[in-house]
Amino acid sequence: MLVKDTRAWQPLRDALDALEADAPGAIKYVPNQGNAGDALIAAGTWQFFEDCQIAPRYSSTRDIVAGDTAIYSGGGNLVPEYDNCRDFLERCLQVGVARALVLPHSIRGHQDLLRRLDTRFTLVCRDLESLARVKATGTRAEVMFAPDMALYIDPERLFARCSRYGGLRMWARFARYGQLHTYAGWRMALRRLRPALGGALCVIRADAEATFAEPGDPRRDVPSFYGSQYRFREESDLVSRDLLAFVKSAYFVWTNRLHIGLAAALMGCNVRYLDNAYGKIRALYDAWLSHLPSVRFEGEKQRTPKFSLVMGTLGRTQEIGRFLASLKRQDYPAVELVIVDQNPDDRLLPLIEAYRPYFPIERVVSPKGLSRARNAGLQHVTGDLVAFPDDDCWYPDGLLSYVASRFELDAGLDGLTGRFVDENDRTEGRWLGRSQVLNRYTVWRGAISFSIFLRRGLVECIGPFDETLGVGAGTAWGAGEETDYLLRGLQAGGRIMFDRELVLRHPVKTRTFDEAARERQGRYESGFGRVIRRAGFPAWYFPWVCVRTLAGSLVALFAGRPAQARFKWHSVQSRIRGWRAGADSVA
Structure with a gap:
């Protein structure tokens, strides 16, 4: 029970006692039609009824007749968006009930209806704004204040009662009301x-x-x-x-x-x-x-962790503008952006100046190479949380608030990673199916560089990115720098979690399996092979990942997708080349 103060519940208890005294054993209860949240309200209501020692009979609005004493379930239904509770009150006025009680509700609008209610009616408001709005209508109904009925639930008591349910009679009732298939689908969806x-x-x-x-x-x-x-x-x-x-x-x-x-x-x-x-x-x-x-x-006053975003960029302008616009829409009060500009000109200066009024932006210049850019940017971070957005990604609204919340509520969380979709909700790669704490075997499917958020303490513990890895490094190893970085973070004892609910935006690059895509993937895979060799994985691991990709190539070939088969075969070859390079000097 989330509201344990008996004084909060006493006015409602007294109201129910009065109804039972006026109509012993004859109270009608009209449940609130709705979703699974309304089930929670109903469960709390029945526990409250039990404790008040009353047992109302289920009814519907159309079954209310003259002289009835009726209760309508709590919820958020007496608002312009819905009409169920309004219809109940209209029915009670139409037929002439003896008494009517609306359990704790959020109430907005319906001023004309509320003004027509008389002393036979009791409206229970579950928030102070509703209480003030109802009283302002001049209604003659009794108005009181009590918690949402879901706040009365005792979970242990509920689970114990449900353990006694079962049998053909109960499932026949599900079938009678057309809910058997709905309930089966509900259980499957939750699973x-x-x-x-x-x-x-x-x-x-x-x-x-x-x-x-x-x-x-x-x-x-x-x-x-x-x-x-x-x-x-x-x-x-x-x-x-x-x-x-x-x-x-x-x-x-x-x-x-x-x-x-x-x-x-x-x-x-x-x-x-x-x-x-x-x-x-x-x-x-x-x-x-x-x-x-x-x-x-959301938005409560509290210590707000500061984000330091390190973005390396080369050759892009429009995409930078899109990212800056998404960062402005975050409406997050503590963020700094370090742009590591590797362009040969000052094309980004107008954009930087346009957005500096909204959040601090520092422009840093570095030699080419994504890992070099990030290392240069890390020299300038001052925030609590560090991230590495790509220059062609963008943040959904509310993302920084969500990430900050995760770190605020879990002091033992050192890093958070997510996944991405493009503007059409397409993605690429095989992401982990569930949110989970990463280890050295799951990190490959649980992170991409622009989805990584780390506490600054872990960043300082890991040290710089390996500048022989990544786009623009000048080596054969065109990717793997972020995985290498996270592997070193895990080795240092960092607790890093992949969160499937953390979804960023980024273009999907591999839409076809043409020669350009194969060449790009080859650079990526050679970097991954090198990282696997240097990270000291067991001897079985590298053959296993190669065999798995090779199997995918064969499946694609037999399925009549030769371009995809060549793409995967090229990936295996490139991965092997990277693994053979191992910890050697730059090739």
Whole structure:
């Protein structure tokens, strides 16, 4: 239970006692139709009913008749975006109920309806803004203040009750209400998306209440995977249990879904909230959650870690402008950009001057080579967190706030990495399927240079990039410098996590398997082969990665994709050349 103060719940308890006294055993309960978050509200409501020793009967709005005593479930439904709670109140006015109680709600708008309510009605507001708005309408209904019903949930009690559910009768009820297939799909979706133990979970809503500038992905908007009218208790209890079990393994949850955050807080996770379209999350946070050390709200005043972004660039101007524009949109208060300019002219100066009013930019000049550029830039960093954006990548809105949150909430986290997609949500490479702490075997599929964020202490411990590796090094080893860097960080004892929810933007380079793509991949693979040899992997590891790629080449060949087969075969050959070079001097 997240709100344990009995005084917070007492007004609602008294209201229910009064209803039961007026209509003993005859109260009708109308559940709030909605998503999995509404199941959490329903589960908390039934635990509260049990403790108040009342047992309302399930009903629907159309079944309310004259003289009834009715309760409508809590939630965020009495707002212009939805009409369920409004329809309930209109029905109660139309038929002439004896009493009607709306459990804790966020309430916005509906002034005309609220003014028509009389003393038979009780409206319970779950935030102070709703309380003020309702009172300002001049309604004659009784108005009170109480927590969201999900805050009453005792998870241990819920899990114990669910362990007793089962049998054909219960599943027949799922089938009767058309929810059997929906529930099976819900369980499968949760199993597919379950966060890694100790990992991060990002759930950004993709419906009418969404405001986040980078729209939520409907495929990962977990509460929307289940929808129901919740006409029997077992259903809401089981969906709530599933949701709690789903978030339990995450260390950190970043969301603008109110009840995803509440579920995570109930299970002891760290939560960072963004607001929804009409401000309900901020209002509830201020009213009931701000005392919880594990729950924070985006934009709260606190120590803000400073980012130092080191970008080497050569031959690009438009792409730099796109990155600078994305950095300006971050609206993050503590960031510095070190641009290591390897151009033979001053083409970047107008752009730099245009963006200097928004964040500090230092221009450094260095010889060509990406690793040389980063080493030159590292001499000028002053921040707490260091990153290495490419000159053709860009940051989604809110990215720096998200990364800062991960480091703030996990003092033992030394580094964070992510993945990328292009403007059409395409990617390349085989990324790890789950968020996880990296090791020397998973780092190859869990990082790319512009997605790496490291604490400055680990950067200082690792030292400089290997200038014989990477684009522009003047050697045969055209990549691998960031993997070498992370391997040295892991060897130094750094705890670096790959976070699948951390998604940056970058063009996809390998769209075809032509000669140019093969040559570029050959330079990359020779660098990887050299890194494997120098990092001291077991003798079996290098043959294994080569055989795996060779198998892919054969599969492509037999599938009638000769260009892709040649591409993979060339990759194996180049990797072997790099491995043979080993720790030799520059070729």
